[in-house]
Amino acid sequence: MARRNNGDASGVDKAKVRVFFAEVEGNNESVQEALKTMVSAMNRPVRVLSDQGANGRHPALLQQANVEEVEEPIEMEEADALDEEPANSRRPRGTGKKVDRNAGLNLVPDLNFRPSGAQSLKEFMDQKNSKNDLEHVLAAVYYMQRVMSLTKIGPAHVMTALKEAGISIPVDLKQTVRNVKKSKMWLNFTDIEDIRTTTQGDNFIEHEMGKTE
Incomplete structure (x- = not known):
């Protein structure tokens, strides 16, 4: 069984392994089955986590058997953010699309701007x-x-x-x-x-x- 080392955290790679012996009682058949299980467990390879944890503790020894490698998902949000303009961004004055604010106005016909007896x-x-x-x-x-x-x-x-x-x-x-x-x-x-x-x-x-x- 593997145990974490809570001692020196100066960055030097250290590990401690403690082996426990078990005592088994029973008939011959049950004892043999128990021994087979322990031998099989001891023969499993172990994998050492080389990266130090965020809490500063030393890595632990993990059983390699039955470990399923999971591919980390690709972060898509960052890529999408590059294609989108921030909502609060403003274009410099004068660089926006030119719009005719008077486009909906039409000249009014039949207005007499030269009335009789008055100034034009x-x-x-x-x-x-x-x-x-x-x-x-x-x-x-x-x-x-x-x-x-x-x-x-x-x-x-x-x-x-x-x-x-x-x-x-x-x-x-x-x-x-x-x-x-x-x-x-x-x-x-x-x-x-x-x-x-x-x-x-x-x-x-x-x-x-x-x-x-």
Whole structure:
């Protein structure tokens, strides 16, 4: 019988084997059978585990007989992880796929931007001299609401007006309209297809925009 050595764990390979003798009583036949069993057990080869255990103890002697070699499974998770992009990884700004945020907007036909007896849209926009996208959107909505008397104005109407006035269309017109409402409070709407100017927006158009500094 093999016994582990719990002594020195300095890394030097040592082993201790203790042999026990057994006393058997019985008739001749039973004694002979017992002796055959012990001799057979003693003749079995042993295998020494050469690797030191994780707990720092010395290897033990193991019986080689009836040991079934089991092939360790291949770790597939690591290989799969190489093919997958981490969920929390982010691509650098500007390297993603380009998307046209205005793809769903179409020009609105039959809008009269040159009404009789009033300034044309182009003349109005030139007079107000809007400086940025927020001001461009406000001026276009104001003109369509106050001069053209449109009862419903949406992003497609704004895009059509900006094209008529020769002004560049914001890359994400709907978001620009939302920014006018949120950051300036010049517009108000629950449905983005029904945009109206606020008192603040009207005051800015009528009393501040287009004034010479």
